[in-house]
Structure formats: C-alpha cells, structure tokens
Amino acid sequence: MSMPFAKTDALPAAAVEELGRPSGPRIRRIRAGNAGPFTFMGTNSYVLGEGTVTLIDPGPEDPAHLAALLAALGGERVERILVTHTHRDHTGGLSALQAATGAATLGFGPHQTPPGPGAEGADHDFQPQHRLADGATVAGEGWRLTALHTPGHCANHLCFALEDHGILFGGDHAMSCSTSVVIPPDGDMADYMAALARVAAREWSMLLPGHGAPLAEPGALLHALLAHRREREQLVLVALGQHGPAPLEVLVPAVYGPIDPRLVRAAGHSLLAHLRKLAAEGAAAEQAGLWRGR
Known part of the structure; x- marks a missing residue:
C-alpha cells in the first residue's frame, strides 16, 4: 500500500528548528548527523520549554551533536533528560550530556532483554534515575507530558504526549519517514500492533518523531502504519x-x-x-x- 511518508527533511545536522509556538510551549528540534539506512537523516533530539528545559533523547555518542545541543541551549538549565528507548542512536550521547548539564534521567527502565541475537544497537548500560510507568506525567511551565508505554520496536519504548496541545513525541514507535523495524526477542509484533492501535485511536495535531521531519495531522499515517x-x-x-x-x-x-x-x-x-x-x-x-x- 502507498504510505504517506515525509521522505525529505530539510533541517541540516546541528541546526535548530523552532516548533510549538505561538499557542504552545517552545519546542526545538536538533538533528544528529548519523544518517543511515536505519536512522534516515539522523536521530532527532527535542528541547521542551525555555529557561529551565526538558530534553527528549540525547541522540548518539557524537561530539558534534553534543556541541549542537549545548549551543542550542545557550546557558539554559536542563532539568531532566527523557529517553524514549534504549537503542544507542538515542542514548549513546547521554553520559556526556548528563555530565555537561547535571540533569536527571528518566525512562521506562533498562533494556528488557539480555545481550544476544537480535540485540543490535541495544544500550544495556542505561539505568534511569527515575522510572516512568505508563501514564506517568512530567510537567513544566505551561506544559505537561504523559508517558505512553508503547512496546514493540523496543520493549521499554515510551512515547510522550504533550497534553492539551495534541503533540506526540513518537520516538521510533511512529516515525514520519518509514516503518519501524521490530527485532525479536526484544521487539514483539503483537505488542507493536497493539500499541500502534492505541496511539492511532487518539487525535493528534503533530507528530514529532525520533527520525524524520515533524508531521502535522498524523492520523492518516498512524492508521496507514497499522x-x-x-x-x-x-x-x-x-x-x-x-x-x-x-x-x-x-x-x-x-x-x-x-x-x-x-x-x-x-x-x-x-x-x-x-x-x-x-x-x-x-x-x-x-x-x-x-x-x-x-
């Protein structure tokens, strides 16, 4: 079937894209330069808020991406770092970013399955300082995020719903550029399809994916993916x-x-x-x- 993917992403690596204003909180997207067959143009990191901010997905271990994130922050205080899931293109840069900012780390939990076949790219070292269960909330000035446990691509995958604004931070569960790979044993197709149906059942004004450009009115894509x-x-x-x-x-x-x-x-x-x-x-x-x- 034909999929309504956004097959281009005009944002250069290390550049900053402003999103989310004027009606909502400030959101910035910074894309890492780790383009590849599984990462499209690169992994997206998002900065939510202003002054005291929350960062979603630090991205890969890459000094250039770390420098771009710190430059985008411009002296703002990072209160917390949220992790959608434990694949190294999303968590590899966490240690350096945490060392530079002192921010607390939050996620569903460590990687759910041990090293072995099918564990390519998994980060078995990640241990969040604070665990976010399904339905847990994180709030800042003028915004509130709800954690949605969306296993399938990764057993500990979280999407984040920006309540009151209809914005979904989709991680690798729902991307604007391609389907998600599901790699057993950590990946599970039954879990993935059930979680995708759950997300598709809601109305969203914007999808902010882990890879690919932001997508307005993503309902058609979510239903097409399912x-x-x-x-x-x-x-x-x-x-x-x-x-x-x-x-x-x-x-x-x-x-x-x-x-x-x-x-x-x-x-x-x-x-x-x-x-x-x-x-x-x-x-x-x-x-x-x-x-x-x-």
Whole structure:
C-alpha cells in the first residue's frame, strides 16, 4: 500500500528548528548527523520549554551533536533528560550530556532483554534515575507530558504526549519517514500492533518523531502504519501457504519482493516478529528453522 511518508527533511545536522509556538510551549528540534539506512537523516533530539528545559533523547555518542545541543541551549538549565528507548542512536550521547548539564534521567527502565541475537544497537548500560510507568506525567511551565508505554520496536519504548496541545513525541514507535523495524526477542509484533492501535485511536495535531521531519495531522499515517502491518501479516500467511515449510531466507523475498539489499536483514527481523506473533496465535509453526502455516 502507498504510505504517506515525509521522505525529505530539510533541517541540516546541528541546526535548530523552532516548533510549538505561538499557542504552545517552545519546542526545538536538533538533528544528529548519523544518517543511515536505519536512522534516515539522523536521530532527532527535542528541547521542551525555555529557561529551565526538558530534553527528549540525547541522540548518539557524537561530539558534534553534543556541541549542537549545548549551543542550542545557550546557558539554559536542563532539568531532566527523557529517553524514549534504549537503542544507542538515542542514548549513546547521554553520559556526556548528563555530565555537561547535571540533569536527571528518566525512562521506562533498562533494556528488557539480555545481550544476544537480535540485540543490535541495544544500550544495556542505561539505568534511569527515575522510572516512568505508563501514564506517568512530567510537567513544566505551561506544559505537561504523559508517558505512553508503547512496546514493540523496543520493549521499554515510551512515547510522550504533550497534553492539551495534541503533540506526540513518537520516538521510533511512529516515525514520519518509514516503518519501524521490530527485532525479536526484544521487539514483539503483537505488542507493536497493539500499541500502534492505541496511539492511532487518539487525535493528534503533530507528530514529532525520533527520525524524520515533524508531521502535522498524523492520523492518516498512524492508521496507514497499522493497516500496513495487517496487510503484511496476510502476505506472510500467503507465503507460508505457497512456500512452507521454508526458512526465513526463502520467505523474505516472497513477502517483501525486491528491496534495498541494505534492508534485507531488517526485513528478516520484522518477518520473524510476524511469524512469532502468528505462531502464538496458532496460525504458524516452526521446526528446525523451517516455518509453515497451520
């Protein structure tokens, strides 16, 4: 299906984009220069408020990005650093930023699964000073954020809803530029689809994603992302009927068709997540690395 993605991002790395005014609190976006097949043009960091501020996602370990964040702050006090999830392109810069600001760190919790297969990019060192459960709130002058536990892409993923303004800080759960990769065992497709349905059920005026440009009125995209996952699941069932029992290497091209070679591994991860969901529902089974429908 055609997806209403925003495939461009005009903000240069290290530049500052002003968002959120005049009716709401000041919001600034600073993009890191870590462009790649899984990070699009780079990871977004957001500064919320003015004077005493909250920062969402410090981004990768990168002196240039740290310098850009500190320059954007211009002497303001960082009261807290919120972390959407424990992938290093979002948390790698945390230690240096915390050392420079003394800010407290907040997140859902440490990475939920141990090192091992499927743990690429995970930050197992992250330990928030304050844990945010689903529904927890963080407030500043003229604004209030609600933490939404949205597992799937990462088991400890949080989105942040800017209450009274309809703005969603989507992290990697909902991005304006692409779908999210779901990598088992930490990633879980059933969790992802349930959390996406929860977010899509609300009306939002703006999506501020972990990667990609801000997107106004993101409802159509959120519903399209959910429909895309449901359609993909049906393609998986068809492929199992036509090719099963079969390994992932056979099922990936059958389900995804021709794709960028750099994305084949990611497609395999998400396909495995779909297969595990279907197996839990009794619609698929695996034996010795071969998958079949049931």
